[in-house]
Amino acid sequence: MRHRQRVERDVRRGLLADRLKLAAHYEPREEATYDLVFARADRRLGPKMKVSACPTPTPPTPGAAPPAAPPAPPVRRTGAEVMASCNGVLTTGNAIFAPRTLVSGLVIWLRGPAGRQVIDKTGLDGLFDVEFSYSTPKPAGADAAAPDPNEPPEFFTALQDQLGFKLEPSKTQVEVLVIDHVEPPSEN
Numbered sequence: 001m002r003h004r005q006r007v008e009r010d011v012r013r014g015l016l017a018d019r020l021k022l023a024a025h026y027e028p029r030e031e032a033t034y035d036l037v038f039a040r041a042d043r044r045l046g047p048k049m050k051v052s053a054c055p056t057p058t059p060p061t062p063g064a065a066p067p068a069a070p071p072a073p074p075v076r077r078t079g080a081e082v083m084a085s086c087n088g089v090l091t092t093g094n095a096i097f098a099p100r101t102l103v104s105g106l107v108i109w110l111r112g113p114a115g116r117q118v119i120d121k122t123g124l125d126g127l128f129d130v131e132f133s134y135s136t137p138k139p140a141g142a143d144a145a146a147p148d149p150n151e152p153p154e155f156f157t158a159l160q161d162q163l164g165f166k167l168e169p170s171k172t173q174v175e176v177l178v179i180d181h182v183e184p185p186s187e188n
Contacts, residue, residue: 019185020182020183020184020185021181021182021183022179022181022182023179023180023181023182024177024178024179024180025177025178025180026175026176026177026178027175027176027178028173028174028175028176029173029174029176030171030172030173030174031116031117031171031172031173031174031176032116032169032170032171033116033117033118033119033169033170033171033172034114034116034117034118034119034167034168034169034170035118035119035121035167035168035170036103036107036110036118036119036120036121036122036165036166036167037121037122037165037166037167037168038122038164038165038166039159039160039164039165039166040164044164045128045163045164046160046161046162046163046164046165047162048130048131048132048162048163049128049129049130049132049162049163049164049165050128050129051126051127051128051129052086052099052100052101052126052127052128052129053129054086054099054100054127054129055086056100056127057100077090078090079092079095079097079131080097082097082098082099083097083099083129083131085099086099086100087099087100089101089105091109094113094133094134094135094136094152094155095131095132095133095134096109096130096131096132096133097130097131098129098130098131099129099130100127100128100129101127101128101129101130102126102127102128103120103122103124103128104120106128106130106163107119107120110159110167113134113155114155114167117172117174118167119170119172122165130163131162132158132159132162132163133152133158133162134152134153134154134155134157134158134159135151135152135153135154135155135158136154136155137154
């Protein structure tokens with residue numbers, strides 16, 4: 001599989017170089033990131049991050065016929081329905097409902113609301129059932145009414161209260177693609 005991906009990547013690079021006269025290189029740069037760590041010294045998870053109660057999916061048997069496709073899910077599902085079905089992931093703005101997920105999958109999703117890359121430093125393995133929701137901060141000078149008690153807390157607070165994690169600022173070396181030269185595409 002990796003060989004095929006490498007070949008496909010090389011073909012795409014060749015096409016870009018040919019059609020756009022693209023010249024580029026990678027260079028290391030230091031980037032601001034966050035480390036995902038436990039919020040508590042006892043490494044206890046929060047109430048919305050639980051070891052998965054869903055059955056572990058079984059890998060297909062080599063040479064066996066593929067399983068029948070499950071019925072199409074309803075067009076709109078709630079977070080509770082996704083969690084109960086043990087299948088899929090539902091993200092709705094400021095919330096994620098993810099049964100049977102790896103911490104690496106959670107880290108990818110956290111990058112959006114965190115505003116930078118998140119590196120997993122928890123060392124957790126296995127599948128987890130995750131329900132996480134947060135509110136966005138109110139802009140300065142916005143309505144100073146009392147906060148709604150039903151509204152979830154802001155992102156960083158919710159991460160600690162609900163999942164038992166915190167994000168610590170850090171820096172990481174990343175490979176950045178630098179475009180040296182590009183031209184309008186050539187005719188076919």
